[in-house]
Amino acid sequence: MNFISTRDNSPATTLSQAIAAGLAPDGGLYVPETLPSARPLELGSDLADTAALLIAPFFAGDALADALPAICREAFDFPAPMLPLATPDDHVLELFHGPTAAFKDFGARFLAACLTRLRKQEDRPLTILVATSGDTGAAVAAAFHNRPGLRVIVLYPDGRVSPRQAHQLGCFGDNITALRVAGSFDDCQALVKRALNDAALQAQAPMSSANSISLGRLLPQMSYYAHAALAHKRATGEALNFVIPTGNLGNAMAAIIARALGVPLGRIVLATNANDVLPKFFSGADYSPADSAATIANAMDVGAPSNFERLRWLYRGDDAALRAAFTASSVDDGQIRDTIRARYQAHGEVFCPHTATAVKVLQDLRGQGAAGDWAVAATAHPAKFESVVEPLIGRTLEVPPALAGLLARPAHADPIAADYSVFREYVARG
Known part of the structure; x- marks a missing residue:
């Protein structure tokens, strides 16, 4: 498989070359020349196995193809459990069990x-x-x-x-x-x-x-969505909907591509903090990057999300179709704090500020009548944000051993x- 730039002004290249370069020569982002066709996907024996099965078409013919299973074993050697929330049919996909207690460890x-x-x-x-x-x-x-x-x-x-x-x-x-x-x-x-x-x-x-x-970060991030959704489909027969907290749009873009490949994901809803470039676009405004504002969900303090180029590429620049496919909601600091406090007091649940933005959006969706099974992507361990979380829940958070x-x-x-x-x-x- 060859890879091209979102800006169509760079020569096609191999996956290995695209990964080594990072950014295309014309300043665009690398994408597959043709997205693999949607196909029935199998649930692997574990997360690493699912990752290798899912990503394999992108590595076809590449110098790294034979090493892909070993690469996945090396990268996906810690769990991403999906656990029930206290509210019915709601779940949390915990992506923070790696060495730095954040989902980005996988990629x-x-x-x-x-x-x-x-x-x-x-x-x-x-x-x-x-x-x-x-x-x-x-x-x-x-x-x-x-x-x-x-x-x-x-x-x-x-x-x-x-x-x-x-x-x-x-x-x-x-x-x-x-x-x-x-x-x-x-x-x-x-x-x-x-x-x-x-x-x-x-x-x-x-x-x-x-x-x-x-691409070396983006492609593997599809895997935990695929593994969770395939396991959920096998257990319940239902597609899994997701609310994903997002800043630079990479984690959400991974879920979106996974769905395009045939992963049984239902709706994908984006949750941002007060940096609301994406919610404004999906509400009908022109895409207009802005200076980022500092928030307590700081990992999402992005005013010009890079992966928006890839999202537009996936929808062939058809903004109307793109807006019809997704929704995005903004959550301010006060709402984040209220969500952390209220969910702990009512259910004993503890979230980092980024995960709390997605929980708030899911609560609002349920209030609007959203049905089906939903999951929130929990992107970081709350102990990384003790100065925000601990005053709201009134206790000290245990620090994971790797973080400690x-x-x-x-x-x-x-x-x-x-x-x-x-x-x-x-x-x-x-």
Whole structure:
């Protein structure tokens, strides 16, 4: 299978080449030349097995095809359980049982496994650039830590991530560098995209991306939706609907592509925080990226979601069809806090602020008469946001062992201006 750019101005390439590059030369995002046809899909013996079966068509004919089962075993070696919520027919898909307690561990580990296999001993070191609004950077840092021939530069908006997220981002050292940028996530993302498209810099210091613009991140994220939906279908005979908290649209895009491949997913509803570019679009306004605003659900503080390009590609630029297929709702900080407090008081359930946005949207859907079986994607462990969650529930949260281990390490991040010339010099140092 070959892959092309969403902007149709770059040559077709193999999956391995697309994963290694991260971003297409014309600044677009890589997508399959033709999406595999929808087909009956099998539930694997476990999550890794389902992942290998689902993703296999994208790897057809690629240099990594034979290694795909081993890559999936390496990436999907922790669970993604779907558990019932207290409200009838509602569930939560817990995606935070990996080494950094966030859903992004799955995609980051898959990408690291791919790039490690693609590299040759004589290759020059590859620099992985990653902009993060909170969780991506730590997941990538953990996945790539001490892998030979690979260095990672993580950019995050200074003061706009939780204290524990900031500590995670700076606690690895060795081949991982953390930069705290005087700006927003969108500023960080712009720096990364500009560097990846800087031909002279690429020649000096070969680079790739580990953001959700990378196919190596996006494709594996389909797997946990597929595994949950196929298991639910087998058990109940019903399709599973999802509410997915989203910022850069990568996690939701993975579910959307999985459904297009034949996974028995019903409705897919997007939940955002106060950064409401997507809800405005799906309500009929023109797509209009905006400066991001800081919220307590900081990992979704995105004003220009990159994967919107892929979503438009999937619907061939037909915005009317796109709006007919999805809805998106915005949840402000006050509603997030109210949801966390109320669900704990009523049911003993504890959610991170991002998961709580999706729970609030699901509550509203039920109030509007939405029927069927629904699940919320729980994207991060609430203990990563103790400064928000603990005052609302009135108790201390237990910290998962893997997260506790990271928090026990010393951490450091270099301050940097949101200035491309400064960042370029940083990357060029090698």
